[in-house]
Structures are given as C-alpha cells and as structure tokens.
Amino acid sequence: MRAVPYAAALLLAASLFAEMNDDPLRATLLADRLETASGKWSRWERLVWDVSAYAGYDLDKAYLYSEGSEEPGESESQNELLYSRALAPFWDIQIGAEADTADGKSVGWGVVALQGVVPYYFETRLRLMVNDQAVALNAEAEYEMLLRQRLVLTPRIELQAYSSDVEELGAGAGLSSIETGLRLRYEFIREFAPYIGVAYAGTIGNTRKYTPRDEVMAVVGIRFWF
C-alpha cells in the first residue's frame, strides 16, 4: 500500500513537467471534519470524521469518501469508492460502491451520487444507494459564510432515508436520521483550520426502535487538506 502514494507522486511530477498541460493529474485529501464531541451521554468520547480524497483531472476523478463516528459501545461509518465525472459546469456525477458499518456489522451498496454547487453557493451532495435489501438516500448540504476573510461559519445538514429496514445498520424504513451542525473555523492557512461548534444528531421514526438517539453536542475539531 505504501507504493500507492509514491506512484501517485511520480505521476504528478511527470505530468507537471509536461509542457502546456492545462490539466495535470492531481491528488488531494480533505478532512472536512475531524472532531471530538461532548453530549449528554458522552464527555469528549465521541470521535467524528468526514474525509474525502481524490486523484484525477478536471473532468474525471477517482474519489474516496469516509464518514463516521466512534464512541464507547457504538460505532458507524460510511465508506465509498467512486468514479466521478463532470456533468455540468458545477456538477459531477459519481458512480461506485459503498460499505457501511455499524457496531462491527457491514452492508454493501451500489452508489450513484450527484455532487455540486447549487446557486447561492450551497455545496451539496445527493447519493442513492442500492442493494438487494433496500434503497437508501443520503442528502447533505453545507454553506460557507465568511464572517472575516479567515473566519468561516459553516452550517451543515445531512439526512438519511431507507426504503425498508436494514437491521445490520440499525436503520428503519423511512427517514432515518438527521445530522445538523454549525461550525466556526479559523483558517490559519487555507490548509489548516481548527474549529468549534455545535452539532445535533438524531434518529427518526422506525429507526428509533433500533437506535434511539437525540443529542446536542459541543464539538471541537480541525479541518485540513493537502
């Protein structure tokens, strides 16, 4: 596995020396959220990550997404590997596979996603997951409001829904969960910004019979990319 970044760096270096190449290969990793949270049940024991990485070009990219949380006695994650193709000036269509885990159990999905910037600069991602058990839908939207040049307030919302119960994931049919948060970050440099914020995570409807959750948390984290 250690050969992968090495090979990527070699490819990158080679492409950069090419003359007049308007579209060199690039690779990047963004940890949009890497935080610890404290709510009524846990005191800074909950860890949350939301990381994406891609390698590719203006129009074609290979994407890796991983989002999840871990706390004593409870863990869940959503991990995707996708091919991403530009569809419109502000939109990419993505297709690939996803592995979701919850407390040691895992479920696989086929994924189609639409990622882009809608008017008014909301960054959004809508993803449809399918397997032989159910169809799931995930929608997230984020907005970056500049209070100062380096001080950014980010409201964020994410919704998840399933067509039928997926017991392994502790999810029930219908709208299953909602996560929302407000984070305030300071960009010391563009690539590194610590933040504080508040977040809410809750389960809805049928999902509550498996995983009842309703929690407001304080969060502290860092956002970084390279």
Place this chain on the structure above:
Amino acid sequence: MYDHPDKKRRLLLQGMAASAMLAGSGMSATEGAEETTPLKRQESVVLEGTEFHLTIDRTIVNVSGRDIMATTVNGMLPGPTLKCREGDTVTIRVTNNLPVSSSIHWHGIILPFQMDGVPDISFKGIAPGETFTYRFPVRQSGTFWYHSHTGFQEQSGVHGTLVIVPKDEDPVVSDRDYVVSLFDWSDEKPETIYRKLKLHSDYYNFNQRTAGDFISEMRAEGFWDALQHRAMWNRMRMSDRDLSDVTGYTYTYLLNGFTNAEDWHALFETGEKIRLRFVNQSAMTIFDVRIPGLKMTVVAADGNPVKPVEVDEFRIAVAETYDVIVAPEERAYCIFAQSIERSGYAAATLAPKAKMHAARPAMDPPQPLTMDDMGMGGMTGEGGTDTGAMKCGGGMQMPKEEKRSWPITPLPMRRGIGTTMKAANPRYRLDDPGVGLRENGRRVLTYADLRNYYSTADAPPPDREIVLHLTGNMERYMWSINGIRYADAAPLTFHYGERLRITFVNDTMMIHPMHLHGMWSDLETGDEAGLVRKHTVLVQPGSKISYRVTVDAEGAWAYHCHMLYHMPGMFRKVEVVL
C-alpha cells in the same frame, strides 16, 4: 546567501555605456552544459551589441529571506537587459543548463517564425545542455521583452527586457532612460500555485465578501437592494471580488528585481526629461502605476510610439509595455505600482540623490466588479445593482461598426462544462479604465486615449472578421477560447496577405491580456487614422474589443492569454497559409 552589493552599483541602465562592452560571447556564468549546480543570483546588467550569449540556469535567489531555486537568464533576476539597434541582424546563442527543456521567446518582435521560440509551434525547444542560436534582422524599435515559453519557467525567473534603439531619429526625446520592469516573484513553485488554483480557485483571494461587507452595503444601499445585489452574484455562483487569481499572499512584487525594502533608485539631474520604459514581466499580476505628484506623458505602447497623452496613472497588463516621459522637480518621487487586487505593490524612488526617499502612498481599496464586468451592463432587470462606478452610455467610444462590410468567418464554439458565464451584452469599453481605477479622481489612461504616432489612414480595411470568445470555468479553474481548450482545438487559419479583423468577447470576469505572436495587433480606438500597434491587448471582463491584423508573416504562431496559469488552456496555434 545572496549578499546585496552597494545599491548604487546595481542601478540598471545607469551606466549603459560602461556595461556595453560586456556584450558578446563568453560572459556566461557557466560554461559546462552538463553542469547544473545552482548558481548564486547575479546583479542584472545591460548587454549591448549584435551578439549575445545567454544561459538558462538554476540559480539560488533570496527575495523574501529564504534561499529558493529559480530558473534565470545568466543567473540574473530579471535577466540581462539586451540592447540592440534597429537594422542590425542580431545573433543570440541560448544555452539551456536546466535539467528540463527550455526556450526563449522574443515578445513582440517581428521575425521569422523559426526564431520565435515557442516549443512545438516554431521549434522543438532547447533540450538540456543544448545551445540554440537565434538570428534575425531587427526591423523595429522600442521597449520589448523576452521570456521562456516552456512550462511555467517564466514565473520562476526566465525573463528580461529588450531595448531596441531606432535606426533613425527617435520620436521620443529624453535626457535619461530607465527600464522599469515589474515582476511577481513567489517562493512557491509555479506548479504548486497551479495545483492550488485547480483545487481551490479562490485559494489566494483574501478579499472575499464577508458578512461585515453585507452590513456596510446595507447601510449604503438599503437592506433590500443590498440583499438583491448579493443574491444575484450568489445565484450565479460568482464573486464580484474575483480580481486576481494569485495575489500578494504568495507574491513579492519586484521592480527591476528589487524588493520594496531594497528601494531601487532612478537618479536624475534637475531639469532633465526622463524616459521610463515600463515592462510588465509578471506571470499573473496586472499593475496600476503612478508617480504621486508627477504627471506622466505616455509616448509609446508595446514599443510603438503613440501621440503623447498626459496622465496620472495607467494600468499595465501582463506583457504590455508603456514608455512614459516625466519631468521631475528637484525632489524625490515614489514610482508606485499596485497590483489590481491591491494585495501588494512594487515601489521604487525617482530622485536627484540616492539618499533621498519619497513617502509611499497607501494602496487604494480594491473595487468590486460591476454588472458591466459581467457583460450585463445596460440591461434591464439589474435590480438597481449598477454600482454606477463607470461612465457609460452616449460617451462610450467604440469602433465604427456600421461601416462593417466584411464577412465573419464562423468558428467552432462549445458551451459546456468549461464555461460558466456568457456575457449577455458585451460592449466596447475602450474609455473604461477598468475595475479599481474608476472615478478615483486621477487622470487614468484608457485605450481610448491611445492614437498611433503615425497616421494609419491609409491602412487597408479588413477582408474578413473572426470572433473569439474568451471562456472559462472559475470553479474548476479551466480556461479556453470559444469553450475549447488548446489541447482539443484545431489551429486557426490565417491567409497570407489578408487583413483580418479580430474581435474578442470576454465571457469571463477576469482580464485577459491576449498576445498574438509574429504580427501586429492594430487596435481599433474609434479613429481609423490612429490605430494603435500593440502586441498584447487587455480584454476587460464582460467586454469586447477589436483589432486589425495584417497577415504578413509566414509560418506557425502562438496566440494566447498571457496570464501564465490561463495560458495552458486559453491558447491557439495560428497557421498562416498561402
């Protein structure tokens, strides 16, 4: 570490005669072509004559306090000023000591295409260790420059000034003559800058709209108008603060290779008329130049004489040159060149004595773009958002289009992923000084002020016209012409002997200095007798502009935006066919 010799000894063009004998071969710092050990930066000098030997080297420069590897000409930043004479045939041997291919392009010089120095178009480039000999007759005079046309080498230092003395009497009379070159140095590798722009096109912009701005706009415009104004830009997913892709966040602006702290001095004796030859050798920076307290008389644009215009300030886009005459009094003045987005400036001193200093002015606040810069000026449904900064309407100077009787040659056009904007109502804006210079109380040069020094009344009318749209997607940092990037574009075909009219429509929110190699661009200023000869034409955002080209040069030529990081996509090969 690079040590600073006595500043007085480093004055460029100061002792032109003294350094004249340095010309010719054998003056290169490295002789062994295989040798790629970095040099230490040398002082820039003037080389004069008909034979020159240049080497392109890896050189350690220290601009910001850190030793950084640069690519330089003769180990200098900028490279040596080459001075030659109209009518002579010059021979320039260029040895490439870099481990990668290189090239030198003679910007604005009319020459056989094989000597133009653009890899893959006019020659194959100069391989590592190889020496290429440029030889061409000099058929023009004035202020020009040269730079690498390979990769991003120009950004890391391969550039310098070219001064050509007229064969006959110079229409520009002066007692003293200085080159003033402007440059944007970065300690970051150009490839790093380009990568960051591809990942986050607003990476270097620290003048974005904030919530605080909204409050002050609300106070100025009222809540509803401010909200609508803001909503409109956000709806389009565009920023009216998108003035420059790369800024003083990474750039140190240099004047003749000197930082503001080093404070280069141009010395004069009282009563003298000084000619300042401004050359913008930047990769990405448009400068607004003034000398507070001193009027400047613009006498040449891009090397060619123009009817003198007295101004307080002028904008110089990347690759443009302007010659001005100043008549200073016995005191010190500040030569002040602020970048268009006001994140930094290059400054120097014009004074009778080396010890004199002038107060440096504060930078002007950056101005946001207006609806005109979106190509939506004069349209209905603006929601009262015209910030009204520019004069427009009846006074707008434009070419006499009604006389048009030439056919327009259709060209392929693609509006796809690479294009986010279309100027709905692009207008000729020759008399618009541009964003940042509007209504600043100073007399600012505009293209409408420029008239050719010699009458162009006898110039033939165009045979046909082509229209080129400058296009891009700022979100993805993709640039193109007619929505087609260079890699996917067929060459443009010009016919030898024809007179072309070229119209640019800028479908982006950024300024693009468009540069045609090998032939002149005769700018239509609204006066058929005063078409201005330029090699680089600044195309304002959301506007259109036209010029004539006499196709009198055989071969293959480059045609591109001179913003270095726009250039890989916003580029065309031109083939002149019989």
